Amino acid sequence: MNGETLKIPQATAKRLPLYYRFLKNLHASGKQRVSSAELSEAVKVDSATIRRDFSYFGALGKKGYGYNVNYLLSFFRKTLDQDEVTKVALIGVGNLGTAFLNYNFLKNNNTKIEMAFDVDKNKIGKKISNVPIYALSELEERLSKEEVAVIILTVPASAAQAITDRIKHTGVKGILNFTPARLNVPESIRVHHIDLAVELQSLVYFLKHYPLDDTEN
Ligand code: ATP
Known part of the structure; x- marks a missing residue:
């Protein structure tokens, strides 16, 4: 912005x-x-x-x-700076991460997942939808070199904070956190938290306790 x-x-x-x-x-x-x-x-x-x-x-x-x-x-x-592409990296190429790489937000022409990281030897070195998967050991170096501004976190919750601590000294300004972990970040980094399980539960709760008025239908 x-x-x-x-x-x-x-x-x-x-x-x-x-x-x-x-x-x-x-x-x-x-x-x-x-x-x-x-x-x-x-x-x-x-x-x-x-x-x-x-x-x-x-x-x-x-x-x-x-x-x-x-x-x-x-x-x-x-x-929305549509003319300027914001580089995004995804960390954790599991089921959810793989789905994002395949989707890659193509309809939003200002954001692109440029690279992904994982610790699994079977995934490192491969590409999904043309996005290369690198070893987590290369994280800081690649994020800084490629000027990645945003990361998407789709690792297990237990790994989320340690990764967050590692990106503090790169140029990353935002984290889209899909893990249930609450992250401690420096003031210069903004976190948006999307917990799909909580969202689903909350929808079900609202449907049960605050049903929409369907008398008109
Ligand atoms: P899968 O079916 O591939 O195991 P999943 O979404 O069920 O996917 P998770 O355990 O949530 O599995 O892990 C998501 C991905 O995060 C996996 O690819 C895993 O290798 C990777 N991962 C686990 N720990 C780390 C870490 N510390 N850093 C980066 N990636 C990690």
């Missing part, structure tokens, strides 16, 4: 990629403008929030016209 976006509240910034993806689809289908109600329906964010978010982007919708799709797209592209 560039300096300009620092003024955008974090909650708004988190919704940016969601808006961006939807607007790209709209643009591809030839639409020139979009109303906050249409956006709201598509991205499932209430329209008051959308209007407030968009006012931070300097996009003021006109009544009866909506928002200019091109303007928003160029703003998002600039803000």
